[in-house]
Amino acid sequence: MRFKVFVSLLGFAFAGLVSELPVYGQGVIVPIICDIRPCRPRPIPRPVPLPNALPVKSIELDTKIEGQVATTHVIQVFRNDTPYTLEGTYFFPIPETASIIEFSIWENGKKLVGEVRSREEARRIYDEIVRRQRDPGLLEYAGKDLFQASIFPIPPNSDKKLELTYSQILKAESGTVAYRYPLGTGRNVWGRPGIENIRSNMPQQKFGTVSGKIEIVGREALRNVYSPSHSIDIKNKSERAVSVSFETKDNDNDFQLFYGLSNDDFGMSLITHREPGKDGYFLLMLSPKDDVAERELVNKDIVFVLDTSGSMADEGKMEKARSALLFGIRTLRDGDRFNILSFAGEEHLMEKGLVAADAAGKKRAEAFVQKLRPTGGTNINDSLIASVKQFDKSDRPKMLVYMTDGLPTVGETNVEKIIDNLNKAKTVDVRIFPFGFGYDVNTALLDKLGSENSGISDYVQPKEDLEIKVSNFFTRVSSPVLSNLEIDMGPV
Incomplete structure (x- = not known):
C-alpha cells in the first residue's frame, strides 16, 4: 500500500x-x-x-x-x-x-x-x-x-x-x-x-x-578500514570487498x-545509469594519490580567517579553532606566503601584506593566534571583504581558509548579499575553504562560499575527533595536485 x-x-x-x-x-x-x-x-x-x-x-x-x-x-x-x-x-x-x-x-x-x-x-x-x-x-x-x-x-x-x-x-x-x-x-x-x-x-x-x-565494494583495492567512533567487526571478503558491523x-x-583507496597516481571511477527509453546519466570521480612528491607541489598564498566572536567561547569551539589554525600554520611550506585575519564585530590582521612562511613568520603567527580571545558579534560580510583584499595579482595559487561557528549578526546578514559583496570585492581568483565549528553554524552560507569559489566546506562537531578532521582538511588545502580540470566529451 x-x-x-x-x-x-x-x-x-x-x-x-x-x-x-x-x-x-x-x-x-x-x-x-x-x-x-x-x-x-x-x-x-x-x-x-x-x-x-x-x-x-x-x-x-x-x-x-x-x-x-x-x-x-x-x-x-x-x-x-x-x-x-x-x-x-x-x-x-x-x-x-x-x-x-x-x-x-x-x-x-x-x-x-x-x-x-x-x-x-x-x-x-x-x-x-x-x-x-x-x-x-x-x-x-x-x-x-x-x-x-x-x-x-x-x-x-x-x-x-x-x-x-x-x-x-x-x-x-x-x-x-x-x-x-x-x-x-x-x-x-x-x-x-x-x-x-x-x-x-x-x-x-x-x-x-x-x-x-x-x-x-570498491572499484580498486581497499585498505585501512576503521571507525574512530564505535567498536566494529571487520570481515575482508576480498581485496575489494569488506563487511563491517557494529552494535551499541x-x-x-x-x-x-x-577506508583508504589504492595509491595509484589517480584513481578513476565511472558510474553510469540509464533507464529504457530515457536519457542516461554518469558520475565520474577522480582521486589523486596520497603520497605526492615535493617537486610536484607549487608555492601558494593562503589567508587564514578566524571567527573570534563571543559564541566561540561555547562548547570549547575557540580552543578547537585555535588548534586547527596552529596546525594549518605548521603545514605551510618554505616558499608559501600567508596572513591571518581575526574578526568579531571588527577585523584584525596579523600583519600588513602577505608574510613569508619561514620559521620567523610562523613564530609570529603562533604568538598572534595564542593571544586571540572570543568576544563581540559576528561580522561575516566585512571579514570576507577584508580577507580577499590581502591577495595580490601574482600567478600563485590563492586560498582562503575561513573558520567560523555561526550566523552573521553584525553588519550585512543576508546570505545572498554577503555572497554578492564578496564577488564584487574579489579582484583575483581565490579558492575559499570554509571550516565550521559546532551545531549552529550557517551551513547554507559556508557551503555556498565553498562551492561558488572552487573550494569545499567542512565541519567539526563538539564531540568529534579534531585531529583526524583537521589533518585531512589541511592536507587537502596545503597540497593541491589538480586544478582547473576540463572534460573533453568529444563529439556527442
Missing part, C-alpha cells in the same frame, strides 16, 4: 529551524497531543508535559557502498509511552549530497510507502486523512539537508516504526573515504523556532539499541567509518 507524500521547500514557519539545525542528525519525532478529535489546527493544552522527542527504541542500519556511492536503509522504532494519541513531526537532516529514495511507515503490521505529490495536494490529502483519523506520512524537503514528515496517529503506549532509504556520494580526502550515519539530532533540535511543545528544561532524546551493517546501546555519537 502507498500513502501520499509531498517533497517541497518548507516555507516561513520553519525558516529559522532550517538555518540552525546541524547538517547531520538522527531522525526525531517531536510530539503533540491529540484528543478524540484531530490535532489540527492546534492541540488541546495538557497539564502533563510531553517529552521533547519520542524515545528511540531501536535503530537498524543497512548500508551498501559501491565505489563512493552509498545507499543507506535505516529502520527506526520510536516509543510512545504516554497515555495519549499523539501527532508527531519527524525530522531527519541528511548529508549534503544525499537524495531520498523511499520513506515509509508501518501501521498494524502493514508497510505504507510514500508517493510524491505537490505541496498543495499533499496538504489537502493530509488534512482529509487526519480528519478521518487515518495514518499518513507526509515527507517535506524543509530546506537544505533537512526532511520533515508528519505522522498521525501515534497510539498511546505503542511503537511507531519508520523506514528511510537515501543515497549519497561520499567524499574522498587524501585517499581516504568517509562515511557517517548521524545520531545526534536529539540534543540540538530543542527550542528551535517553529516547533511546538518544546521544553528546554526536559530530558533530551533517549536512545535504545543501534546496530548496523555496512558492505563496501544508549550512544548518540555519530557513527563514522573511514
Whole structure:
C-alpha cells in the first residue's frame, strides 16, 4: 500500500529551524497531543508535559557502498509511552549530497510507502486523512539537508516504526573515504523556532539499541578500514570487498567509518545509469594519490580567517579553532606566503601584506593566534571583504581558509548579499575553504562560499575527533595536485 507524500521547500514557519539545525542528525519525532478529535489546527493544552522527542527504541542500519556511492536503509522504532494519541513531526537532516529514495511507515503490521505529490495536494490529502483519523506520512524537503514528515496517529503506549532509504556520494580526502550515519539530532533540535511543545528544561532524546551493517565494494583495492567512533567487526571478503558491523546501546555519537583507496597516481571511477527509453546519466570521480612528491607541489598564498566572536567561547569551539589554525600554520611550506585575519564585530590582521612562511613568520603567527580571545558579534560580510583584499595579482595559487561557528549578526546578514559583496570585492581568483565549528553554524552560507569559489566546506562537531578532521582538511588545502580540470566529451 502507498500513502501520499509531498517533497517541497518548507516555507516561513520553519525558516529559522532550517538555518540552525546541524547538517547531520538522527531522525526525531517531536510530539503533540491529540484528543478524540484531530490535532489540527492546534492541540488541546495538557497539564502533563510531553517529552521533547519520542524515545528511540531501536535503530537498524543497512548500508551498501559501491565505489563512493552509498545507499543507506535505516529502520527506526520510536516509543510512545504516554497515555495519549499523539501527532508527531519527524525530522531527519541528511548529508549534503544525499537524495531520498523511499520513506515509509508501518501501521498494524502493514508497510505504507510514500508517493510524491505537490505541496498543495499533499496538504489537502493530509488534512482529509487526519480528519478521518487515518495514518499518513507526509515527507517535506524543509530546506537544505533537512526532511520533515508528519505522522498521525501515534497510539498511546505503542511503537511507531519508520523506514528511510537515501543515497549519497561520499567524499574522498587524501585517499581516504568517509562515511557517517548521524545520531545526534536529539540534543540540538530543542527550542528551535517553529516547533511546538518544546521544553528546554526536559530530558533530551533517549536512545535504545543501534546496530548496523555496512558492505563496501570498491572499484580498486581497499585498505585501512576503521571507525574512530564505535567498536566494529571487520570481515575482508576480498581485496575489494569488506563487511563491517557494529552494535551499541544508549550512544548518540555519530557513527563514522573511514577506508583508504589504492595509491595509484589517480584513481578513476565511472558510474553510469540509464533507464529504457530515457536519457542516461554518469558520475565520474577522480582521486589523486596520497603520497605526492615535493617537486610536484607549487608555492601558494593562503589567508587564514578566524571567527573570534563571543559564541566561540561555547562548547570549547575557540580552543578547537585555535588548534586547527596552529596546525594549518605548521603545514605551510618554505616558499608559501600567508596572513591571518581575526574578526568579531571588527577585523584584525596579523600583519600588513602577505608574510613569508619561514620559521620567523610562523613564530609570529603562533604568538598572534595564542593571544586571540572570543568576544563581540559576528561580522561575516566585512571579514570576507577584508580577507580577499590581502591577495595580490601574482600567478600563485590563492586560498582562503575561513573558520567560523555561526550566523552573521553584525553588519550585512543576508546570505545572498554577503555572497554578492564578496564577488564584487574579489579582484583575483581565490579558492575559499570554509571550516565550521559546532551545531549552529550557517551551513547554507559556508557551503555556498565553498562551492561558488572552487573550494569545499567542512565541519567539526563538539564531540568529534579534531585531529583526524583537521589533518585531512589541511592536507587537502596545503597540497593541491589538480586544478582547473576540463572534460573533453568529444563529439556527442
